[in-house]
Amino acid sequence: MDFKRNIIITGGAGFIGSHVVRLFVSKYPDYRIVNVDKLTYAGNLENLRDVEREPNYVFVRADICDYERMSHLMREYRADGVIHLAAESHVDRSIRDPFTFARTNVLGTLALLEAARVYWESRGEGYHGKLFYHISTDEVYGALEMTRPQGIEPPFSTSASSGEHHSAYGEEFFSETTRYNPHSPYSASKASSDHFVRAYHDTYGMPVIVTNCSNNYGPYQFPEKLIPLFINNIRNRKPLPVYGKGENVRDWLYVEDHARAIDTIFHRGKVAETYNIGGFNEWKNIDIVRVLIRTADRLLGNPEGYSDDLITYVSDRKGHDLRYAIDSRKLQRELGWEPSLQFEEGIEKTVRWYLENQAWLENISSGKYQNYYESMYGSR
Template sequence: MRLLVTGGAGFIGSAVVRRAIADGHQVVNLDALTYAACLDNVKSVSNAPGYAFEQADIRDRAALDRILATHEPDAVMHLAAESHVDRSIDGPGDFIETNITGTYNMLEATRAYWTAQGRPEAFRFHHISTDEVFGSLPPDPEVMFTEDTPYDPRSPYSASKASSDHLVRAWHETYGLPVVLTNCSNNYGPFHFPEKLIPVVILNAIAGKPLPIYGTGANIRDWLYVEDHADALLLVVQKGQVGRSYNIGGENERTNLDLVQTLCSILDRLRPKAQGSYADQITFVADRPGHDARYAIDPTRIREELGWRPSVTVEEGLERTVRWYLDNEDWWRPLQARAGVGQRLGVKA
């Protein structure tokens, strides 16, 4: 397939690009190269014969029309988004413009392209979203997000993603655009931008800085290794049922405190301190406004319909991730100088 991947220089998008090229697909990587993007994420495939890069903003409709007409993709995988909850609290406008208006532009440009191509049945618009659109779950392990869970977003970020999901479904129902949607749990792994929890903990730990945990650390997340997620996304865009959504989860629920303690144990083994444990650096800080208590995904649909399951346990994935950050200082060190990285964000309420 010839795939147009938006946000392909970001964390999840670059994993999709790398996997797609490895699987023999042609890929056009469309990215605006905002603060969280890094072309080093796709350096390993940048010279591949099936790879092309287009620097463009999804809010620029003329650029989207040109790129679609030039490259004639068989499918669009739309990952470009503002995604950091803390930043959405401080500056919600960017999330509205990119995640809602940008998705609208992608839908309209894609619809015009698809129509001009004769509305091919095999074409797909794959919208990649988050489990955060469903809100917050109680601690009962029997209660999980399904594809039929009502939307209940609690942050500017999740509200903007919920809005984009609704737009995608509306363009399918109204205009017949052949769409598939996915909602994933928390991703982690190599190339994770160093403002998110796991890289913050790893990099603060080895720098001797406090390891900040919001509230009591009791918030629960379902952790999905990013390369497993990329495999699932490529499966859905090829074999998913048109108009259908698929929840993609890691089946690895952990409290934030448990997660940080596990990271500390791995670091104690791989790069021991002269004295004590990295867990001694754990510091509890004021909680984030509107902090959801628990996310957990029921992945039954994608397992039964498409045969996908996560292949990496959270223990294995965290060890891989820690080793990657220890071995790739040349990648993460320059990113720490970007605006807002290393600062406590999302405290405005």
């Protein structure tokens, strides 16, 4: 069967990648979607059970660092688009094992870029109809100050129809022109990969787009990240390890809204541009934890305040960035994308999903992940 487009999506068995694969496979039956994933501890094909039998879906287990294999896959599937999500994604792991992050995030991205360049140039059609779309993070911009007085109740950011945005935490947001200033090995590796992608445009003329998104939440997120970890621990009456004072601020976006943004940008974004993606939805960690406790206790039928005593302040993350806040007005203005879900609704859906998908959590919490979890937090 001839497909209208042949798109390689890397990291499609991970959290965000699985939502992107699901969206593209179901929305574009005339595209062939090739999910290339190494299936590290974070990759889980159970995330894609509902699309795995679709005729326009192919899964290939491969390491993006394997240049020969990436070249072969580009040719075998006649790829005209790459949406690159595969990465090592957890900041705490990067602090313990930075080499793995440099290998996958930097060298893996480079191997993929070079495989795409050589294949596309070999076709003698120029780069017409091709796109290398790189998914990155707001963490490359570093951290913002907290410059506003505290004590205001959430939600902290508002998205006014005038296009103005206000934050209870500070005047500054990360825009597409904010200078890169990464602090963790994870963000340094992502920053480096972003630079390589842009260099391929500037040097070889490859059509590229880079997007930098804020914190995602929703179903299928690996339970090492704040939200799924804490929902799981509330259910199992385990301590909730809040780093430092819980004062750090993150800007949260429902994962399906990120996947929709990726769809919009892949099809209508301007080549060589950067777009920031975020929901103008900043929360202090401790406030998120309280919302999670309140929601999970209600859904579990526990009395109000039942799980409050699980909150446990632990030593801070090394180099912990204070505040992230994304200005996504360029994307809203130029391509008309908007987040679809209010945070309260997204959190309710998310908590409910994890509580109802205990088998998914149990499978993923066994084996290797459990060893890592215990080395971080002990056997609690």
